[in-house]
Amino acid sequence: MDEAQSVIIDGEKVAIAETFEVIDPARGEPFARCPAATPAHLDAAVAAARRAFPAWAAASLDERAERLNRIADAVEADKEALAVLLSSEQGKPRASALGEIGAAIGWMRATAALRPPVEVIQDDDKLRIEVHRKPLGVVASITPWNHPVLIATWHIMPALMAGNCVVVKPSSFTPLSTLRLVELANAHLPPGVLNSVTGEGGLGRAMTGHPGIDKVVFTGSTPTGRNIMSNAANTLKRLTLELGGNDAAIVLPDADVDAIAPVIFAKSFGNSGQTCAALKRLYVHESLHDALAEKLAALARAARVGPASDPESQFGPLQNKAQFDLVRELADDARAQGGKFLAGGAANGEKGYFFPLTVVTEVSDGMRIVDEEQFGPILPIIRYSDVEDALARANASENGLGGSIWSSDIKRAEALARRLDCGTAWVNDHSSISPAAPFGGAKQSGIGVEFGHWGLEEYMQVQTVRIAR
Ligand code: NAD
Numbered sequence: 449m450d451e452a453q454s455v456i457i458d459g460e461k462v463a464i465a466e467t468f469e470v471i472d473p474a475r476g477e478p479f480a481r482c483p484a485a486t487p488a489h490l491d492a493a494v495a496a497a498r499r500a501f502p503a504w505a506a507a508s509l510d511e512r513a514e515r516l517n518r519i520a521d522a523v524e525a526d527k528e529a530l531a532v533l534l535s536s537e538q539g540k541p542r543a544s545a546l547g548e549i550g551a552a553i554g555w556m557r558a559t560a561a562l563r564p565p566v567e568v569i570q571d572d573d574k575l576r577i578e579v580h581r582k583p584l585g586v587v588a589s590i591t592p593w594n595h596p597v598l599i600a601t602w603h604i605m606p607a608l609m610a611g612n613c614v615v616v617k618p619s620s621f622t623p624l625s626t627l628r629l630v631e632l633a634n635a636h637l638p639p640g641v642l643n644s645v646t647g648e649g650g651l652g653r654a655m656t657g658h659p660g661i662d663k664v665v666f667t668g669s670t671p672t673g674r675n676i677m678s679n680a681a682n683t684l685k686r687l688t689l690e691l692g693g694n695d696a697a698i699v700l701p702d703a704d705v706d707a708i709a710p711v712i713f714a715k716s717f718g719n720s721g722q723t724c725a726a727l728k729r730l731y732v733h734e735s736l737h738d739a740l741a742e743k744l745a746a747l748a749r750a751a752r753v754g755p756a757s758d759p760e761s762q763f764g765p766l767q768n769k770a771q772f773d774l775v776r777e778l779a780d781d782a783r784a785q786g787g788k789f790l791a792g793g794a795a796n797g798e799k800g801y802f803f804p805l806t807v808v809t810e811v812s813d814g815m816r817i818v819d820e821e822q823f824g825p826i827l828p829i830i831r832y833s834d835v836e837d838a839l840a841r842a843n844a845s846e847n848g849l850g851g852s853i854w855s856s857d858i859k860r861a862e863a864l865a866r867r868l869d870c871g872t873a874w875v876n877d878h879s880s881i882s883p884a885a886p887f888g889g890a891k892q893s894g895i896g897v898e899f900g901h902w903g904l905e906e907y908m909q910v911q912t913v914r915i916a917r
Contacts, residue, residue, distance in 0.1 A: 453533075453627035455483050455646055458496035459639025461631075462489065468648050470624060473539035473765045474755035474800040480537070482623045485645040487654050490615070493643035494660035497586040497613035500640030505583045505611040509563055512609055516560035518636040519605075520553045526632055527553075534597055534625040535756035539764035539801070540719060542756055552601040552629075558883035559605040562904045569912075576915040581908035583611030584686060585662035588655040590676070591626065592668045593619040593767050594722040594823075600626045602898050603665045604633070604642060610907035612663070613641050617655060619668075620648045621768050656680045663907065666690070667724075669821075670847070670892050677895075688896035688906050691889055692821045693724045693849030696842035697878055698864070699740060700835065700855035701733040708854050708876065709743040715878035716744075717751070717805050720763045721825040722771070725850040725887075727878040729818055730829045731838040737831045741809050744827065745790035748805035753825075755800065765801040766824055772801035775824035782808050782817040782828065792825070813841050821847065835864070843869045848890030852878040871897070 454461035464483035472479040485493075504512075523530065531545040538545070569577040589603035596618055607614050618626035623646040630644040645651060652672075656664050656679040663686035666676050670691040680687060697712065716727040732740050754761035766772040772795070779793055792806030806826040811817055817828045832838040842851055851868035854876055855861040865873035871888045874880065881887050881899070888897030896906050 453482065453624045454631075455485055455489065455627065455644045456630050456634050457489065457493045457643050457645075459634055459637075464489065468620065470537055471621070471768065472536060473767050474757070474802075476769065476800050480624060482620070482627070482646050485647045485651060487651075490645050490651060490654055490658065491660075493615045493645050494586060494658055496640035496643055497615055498660055500638055501583075501585055501613045504613055504638060504641050507611070509609075512611065513560040515636050516556055516605055516609060519633045520556035520560070522632045522635060523549065523556070523629065524553050526628075530597065530625060530628055533628055535764075537622045537624050538593065538596060539767055540756060541761040541764055542759070544719065544764070545756070548595055548598045552598045555598070555601050555883050556605050559609050559904075562606070562609060562901060564610065564904055564908055565901065574917055576917065578913045578915075580911045580913060581610075581905060582911050584907060584909055585612060586660060587612045587614045587663045587665060587907060588658070588661045589614055589616040590652050590655065590664065590666045590668065591616070591618050593621040594719060594724070596622040597625050597629055599667050600629055603667070606898070606904045607665065607907045608637075608641065610904055612907055615643045615645060615655065615661070617645050617647075617652055620646065653679060656685070657682065659683055661685060663687070665906075673894065686906075688898065689894045690724065690898065691849075691892065691894040692823075692847055693726075693889065693893050694728050694819075694821045694845050694847040695725055695850040695852070695870070695878065696729040696731060696845070696868070697727045697852040697854060698835070698838045698842060699730065699732045699736060700853065700857070700861065701735045702856045703736060703854045704856055705736055705740050705743060709740060710747065711877065712740075712854070713744055713747040716827045717748070717763060717825050718879070720753075720766060720803075722767060722823055723879060725872065725879040725881075727827070727852065728822065729842070730827055731832050731842060732829055733835075734831050734833050737809075737829070741790055741807065741829050744829070745807040748791035748807050748827075751805045753802055753804055763805060763825065766803055767801070769801060771823060772803060775803050775822060775826060778817045778820065778822050778824075779806060779808070779826060782811055782815060785811070785815050787811045787815070787817065787828075813844065819845070839864060839867060846892040849893040850874065850879060852876075
């Protein structure tokens with residue numbers, strides 16, 4: 449079994465005797481062991497980060513940017529091996545793993561190009577007022593299991609670019625690729641600037657209450673986000689919370705079914721639906737409902753779901769047993785309530801956490817498959833007749849990560865998209881993101897944003913400097 453990955457504290461690999469199993473989701477069996485850090489390791493990591501902070505914060509932006517670019521080069525050089533690790537623990541096909549790593553590299557370089565602004569508010573013979581931004585100190589990053597390399601990159605790189613030091617804790621379901629990423633990065637960073645800890649149970653909780661940590665950036669479920677917020681309150685930590693989504697899409701009667709079907713399919717089922725801003729509820733006007741549902745079902749039936757070891761696989765398994773069980777439960781509930789499965793609908797009993805790409809119609813709001821974040825490969829299609837009613841139903845969710853409108857009338861679609869209660873609204877697209885545009889959740893989908901200068905500034909303290917003349 450693979451035991452090659454170590455946590456890195458203060459620039460050194462730390463030998464930890466205690467380990468836990470990492471499961472291969474394609475087989476449902478352990479394939480590697482991961483070090484189980486103790487609270488003492490966490491204390492050591494935070495102390496190392498605190499020691500490294502003054503020099504790192506004082507380094508010029510250009511120096512920090514150069515190091516980020518060197519890390520991007522190192523990840524590029526290692527991407528094949530990193531992709532194997534990512535596929536093994538996450539389950540995604542090799543091409544998807546390489547895609548995730550490629551996106552991470554692009555994000556590193558884009559983040560290295562960011563510069564926090566210095567604003568001059570007033571400058572006259574009496575007074576000059578400048579607004580500066582300073583790093584916060586030590587940032588704790590806590591990541592989920594769906595896109596471990598990319599999401600760790602989204603946390604770590606802007607935090608470092610802003611001049612902070614970082615302790616990252618990946619999900620215990622997918623810890624190994626993050627440990628490798630941190631090891632690659634450490635070759636280009638001063639000791640203590642970027643540290644990793646891995647473990648099960650209470651390690652994340654210990655981070656969010658730790659007095660030596662100034663900010664927590666968290667991507668994961670809404671219940672965990674609430675937990676973190678309350679645990680971080682005593683030390684008044686800064687928080688960025690990227691939480692769950694249950695994104696709605698509304699297809700207007702004038703949409704071009706042939707053109708949109710493959711895009712909707714890709715945006716619903718990418719990463720086997722395990723993407724926070726995946727398209728999760730599809731409201732289709734009754735005039736197009738049957739035609740679009742059948743096209744999507746045909747694409748789902750033709751898709752190849754299989755292990756990463758098979759080069760023909762286009763979609764992998766669910767990442768873990770709990771997620772697999774939830775998806776099955778939601779499919780069974782939809783069936784019991786009269787849902788009609790045009791594709792998929794049940795696991796075929798083979799080894800691993802495989803669930804077929806599933807399209808279900810004759811479902812509506814009030815059913816679990818529509819109301820709950822499913823985070824899996826099921827697309828519920830809801831028939832509607834009145835656009836205002838569809839918009840109201842799309843907005844009736846407690847989540848508000850993303851939403852989309854699909855139409856040939858761009859002006860009308862844009863006007864409707866802007867009425868969606870969510871952090872990102874798309875027209876004739878869904879879930880696409882860019883390093884320069886802010887991304888974050890409305891309502892219970894989060895607090896704060898990532899990416900671009902907005903994201904960088906989340907890792908900085910505003911300081912007003914008033915100079916009396
Ligand atoms: P999760 O909330 O179960 O776990 C996320 C991380 O938090 C893991 O590292 C876990 O170990 C840690 N954790 C668990 N309990 C904790 C606690 N009390 N204190 C501190 N840390 C704790 O989420 P998950 O199941 O790994 O990921 C799936 C969820 O993530 C979905 O809800 C999905 O929508 C969301 N997500 C959101 C975004 C976004 O950008 N908004 C992106 C990806 C995933």
